[in-house]
Amino acid sequence: xxxxxxxxxxxxxxxxxxxxxxxxxxxxxxxxxxxxxxxxxxxxxxxxxxxxxxxxxxxxxxxxxxxxxxxxxxxxxxxxxxxxxxxxxxxxxxxxxxxxxxxxxxxxxxxxxxxxxxxxxxxxxxxxxxxxxxxxxxxxxxxxxxxxxxxxxxxxxxxxxxxxxxxxxxxxxxxxxxxxxxxxxxxxxxxxxxxxxxxxxxxxxxxxxxxxxxxxxxxxxxxxxxxxxxxxxxxxxxxxxxxxxxxxxxxxxxxxxxxxxxxxxxxxxxxxxxxxxxxxxxxxxxxxxxxxxxxxxxxxxxxxxxxxxxxxxxxxxxxxxxxxxxxxxxxxxxxxxxxxxxxxxxxxxxxxxxxxxxxxxxxxxxxxxxxx
Amino acid sequence: xxxxxxxxxxxxxxxxxxxxxxxxxxxxxxxxxxxxxxxxxxxxxxxxxxxxxxxxxxxxxxxxxxxxxxxxxxxxxxxxxxxxxxxxxxxxxxxxxxxxxxxxxxxxxxxxxxxxxxxxxxxxxxxxxxxxxxxxxxxxxxxxxxxxxxxxxxxxxxxxxxxxxxxxxxxxxxxxxxxxxxxxxxxxxxxxxxxxxxxxxxxxxxxxxxxxxxxxxxxxxxxxxxxxxxxxxxxxxxxxxxxxxxxxxxxxxxxxxxxxxxxxxxxxxxxxxxxxxxxxxxxxxxxxxxxxxxxxxxxxxxxxxxxxxxxxxxxxxxxxxxxxxxxxxxxxxxxxxxxxxxxxxxxxxxxxxxxxxxxxxxxxxxxxxxxx
Numbered sequence: 001x002x003x004x005x006x007x008x009x010x011x012x013x014x015x016x017x018x019x020x021x022x023x024x025x026x027x028x029x030x031x032x033x034x035x036x037x038x039x040x041x042x043x044x045x046x047x048x049x050x051x052x053x054x055x056x057x058x059x060x061x062x063x064x065x066x067x068x069x070x071x072x073x074x075x076x077x078x079x080x081x082x083x084x085x086x087x088x089x090x091x092x093x094x095x096x097x098x099x100x101x102x103x104x105x106x107x108x109x110x111x112x113x114x115x116x117x118x119x120x121x122x123x124x125x126x127x128x129x130x131x132x133x134x135x136x137x138x139x140x141x142x143x144x145x146x147x148x149x150x151x152x153x154x155x156x157x158x159x160x161x162x163x164x165x166x167x168x169x170x171x172x173x174x175x176x177x178x179x180x181x182x183x184x185x186x187x188x189x190x191x192x193x194x195x196x197x198x199x200x201x202x203x204x205x206x207x208x209x210x211x212x213x214x215x216x217x218x219x220x221x222x223x224x225x226x227x228x229x230x231x232x233x234x235x236x237x238x239x240x241x242x243x244x245x246x247x248x249x250x251x252x253x254x255x256x257x258x259x260x261x262x263x264x265x266x267x268x269x270x271x272x273x274x275x276x277x278x279x280x281x282x283x284x285x286x287x288x289x290x291x292x293x294x295x296x297x298x299x300x301x302x303x304x305x306x307x308x309x310x311x312x313x314x315x316x317x318x319x320x321x322x323x324x325x326x327x328x329x330x331x332x333x334x335x336x337x338x339x340x341x342x343x344x345x346x347x348x349x350x351x352x353x354x355x356x357x358x359x360x361x362x363x364x365x366x367x368x369x370x371x372x
Numbered sequence: 373x374x375x376x377x378x379x380x381x382x383x384x385x386x387x388x389x390x391x392x393x394x395x396x397x398x399x400x401x402x403x404x405x406x407x408x409x410x411x412x413x414x415x416x417x418x419x420x421x422x423x424x425x426x427x428x429x430x431x432x433x434x435x436x437x438x439x440x441x442x443x444x445x446x447x448x449x450x451x452x453x454x455x456x457x458x459x460x461x462x463x464x465x466x467x468x469x470x471x472x473x474x475x476x477x478x479x480x481x482x483x484x485x486x487x488x489x490x491x492x493x494x495x496x497x498x499x500x501x502x503x504x505x506x507x508x509x510x511x512x513x514x515x516x517x518x519x520x521x522x523x524x525x526x527x528x529x530x531x532x533x534x535x536x537x538x539x540x541x542x543x544x545x546x547x548x549x550x551x552x553x554x555x556x557x558x559x560x561x562x563x564x565x566x567x568x569x570x571x572x573x574x575x576x577x578x579x580x581x582x583x584x585x586x587x588x589x590x591x592x593x594x595x596x597x598x599x600x601x602x603x604x605x606x607x608x609x610x611x612x613x614x615x616x617x618x619x620x621x622x623x624x625x626x627x628x629x630x631x632x633x634x635x636x637x638x639x640x641x642x643x644x645x646x647x648x649x650x651x652x653x654x655x656x657x658x659x660x661x662x663x664x665x666x667x668x669x670x671x672x673x674x675x676x677x678x679x680x681x682x683x684x685x686x687x688x689x690x691x692x693x694x695x696x697x698x699x700x701x702x703x704x705x706x707x708x709x710x711x712x713x714x715x716x717x718x719x720x721x722x723x724x725x726x727x728x729x730x731x732x733x734x735x736x737x738x739x740x741x742x743x744x
Binding site: 123180181182183184185186187188190191193194195197198200215216218219222223225226229230231232234235237238239240248249251252253254255256259260263276280283317319320 | 495552553554555556557558559560562563565566567569570572587588590591594595597598601602603604606607609610611612620621623624625626627628631632635648652655689691692
């Protein structure tokens with residue numbers, strides 16, 4: 001139902017068929033399609049389920065079996081005996097509401113017109129995405145999650161699970177994500193959005209019948225990549241090596257060629273409207289939405305909460321992770337807080353398995369149940 | 373001769389009238405117009421002249437007299453008794469070759485056609501700009517400079533003065549600029565360039581008869597601003613305050629409104645082609661161009677060299693400033709190196725007078741002559 005590829009093996013379910021989902025910013029969505037995947041086996045007492053929340057441009061498939069020859073976005077973190085141990089846990093991962101990898105989003109058909117939603121897709125926030133995930137977990141017959149884990153945007157979803165469903169999750173693992181998005185990070189998102197919105201093909205979001213705003217989306221992706229990595233990693237990988245000295249305004253340097261490639265590659269797999277909606281949900285994330293204030297929202301959390309900061313993360317800066325630590329502690333949350341260093345910066349949670357292994361393993365396993 | 377405003381009081385001279393300037397990347401330019409301004413008085417033995425080199429989007433006028441009611445880009449650093457002491461020095465500042473503030477650049481008329489150069493403007497590097505500055509200093513009858521000072525891109529020009537004219541300058545003051553531009557910084561420039569080049573009005577640079585590529589240029593400027601400041605400063609100035617909650621895809625947050633305003637304001641004063649050329653000159657800067665290697669180029673420096681790093685500069689990162697320090701020291705340069713902290717990050721050299729005052733004062737005054 002979407003223009004953007006996802007594995008044929010992904011599972012699909014239609015939720016909110018009886019009653020529509022009331023969205024936090026107004027409006028409703030019903031008959032929401034959700035693409036999801038599961039890994040491992042649910043045990044007899046249904047106590048080993050772990051929900052994985054993907055980051056901004058992720059999807060429902062963090063892992064593929066070796067014989068499939070494909071790699072998921074958490075391929076190296078997942079498997080028997082690894083931190084995301086498929087012999088121990090039953091993992092569930094779904095594409096977020098608003099995405100373009102099989103779940104209902106702006107490129108899905110609007111039931112009113114039969115054509116893609118485009119500009120008519122409603123505004124969504126993290127809380128709406130979590131509602132849909134909660135409905136999926138209920139559909140799977142799981143009353144309580146051993147853990148919810150996510151990095152970056154996924155970490156915000158994990159946090160919200162603990163706030164909105166305090167009695168249904170024992171452990172939260174939040175990697176490389178603060179409780180709120182900084183002014184600087186909103187600024188980067190603003191530049192990315194303007195690149196898309198100003199693309200002559202954008203047509204206010206109703207571009208599905210014509211050429212998509214590919215130039216704007218590629219520019220946005222290139223900028224995103226720069227905030228996900230670090231100067232150190234780019235210096236090591238590319239330095240000042242040249243690629244094509246004849247391309248004075250193009251990919252003169254290797255690092256330019258790398259960025260251009262990342263921008264182009266992204267076009268095959270992502271929809272500009274989904275990107276816009278998910279960026280804005282990042283900006284707007286506020287765990288206190290619908291509660292008296294942020295602290296009283298955080299005080300609802302009963303789960304053990306593991307927060308891992310990468311010291312040289314250029315998107316979610318250490319100062320904001322430390323503020324989140326303070327807020328969580330002041331709200332009485334049982335917190336395990338860690339700071340680690342990686343040249344990969346923000347992307348470390350996707351590529352630097354060794355430094356996260358113990359943190360994830362402990363974060364998923366910590367026995368909150370015995371204390372509650 | 374340019375479309376972009378500069379003060380009526382700026383002085384103009386046409387240089388390279390007898391012999392053309394041979395450019396480092398090939399091609400020539402002759403009858404080069406140079407907009408410049410001077411401040412203070414040249415003393416009798418012409419020993420108190422200081423050349424100021426402007427940064428990427430600066431101009432020939434760092435300062436205006438109070439009665440003019442305008443502010444220059446170094447207004448708060450300059451005046452009687454200040455770090456840039458107009459009662460002590462004779463300051464010269466010129467708009468760089470390739471700029472759009474009165475000196476010959478892509479928006480100037482091409483003598484072959486009478487129309488703006490546009491896509492026909494040749495590739496230029498810092499060394500070409502410094503050649504033009506050198507010609508201006510000669511035209512003013514000054515045999516030797518007490519100092520050359522600049523921040524950011526201006527610091528690269530200052531460095532090159534010491535390399536190319538080692539017997540004509542006593543002191544170099546380089547603020548917030550490393551000897552080379554990092555892969556990450558080239559990456560940001562790449563994204564900015566692509567935003568301009570992909571603007572439907574760009575027309576390969578030949579847009580002067582029609583609408584200029586304003587959307588692309590505004591996006592580039594917004595991104596530039598984010599690299600010039602810091603997360604700390606943006607958090608203090610804007611935090612997560614909202615501006616217009618009705619503008620879901622526009623300036624929802626204050627920081628977005630600030631960036632949009634900076635982008636718009638820039639359009640009144642800058643030409644997209646000049647921006648492209650100067651960005652690329654930043655990327656390409658290599659003090660060793662035309663010499664055996666970088667170290668042998670740096671070994672030519674006889675001037676005392678003051679290098680000031682801002683520890684939280686997000687464009688010219690501390691690691692690169694420290695590498696520059698090492699390179700200069702290994703090349704036998706007499707170096708005064710300082711690290712200072714400012715929430716303003718890279719922009720500190722334009723706005724944070726107090727932390728730079730002593731460094732600039734000492735850097736200009738240090739008596740290299742007595743030792744040579």
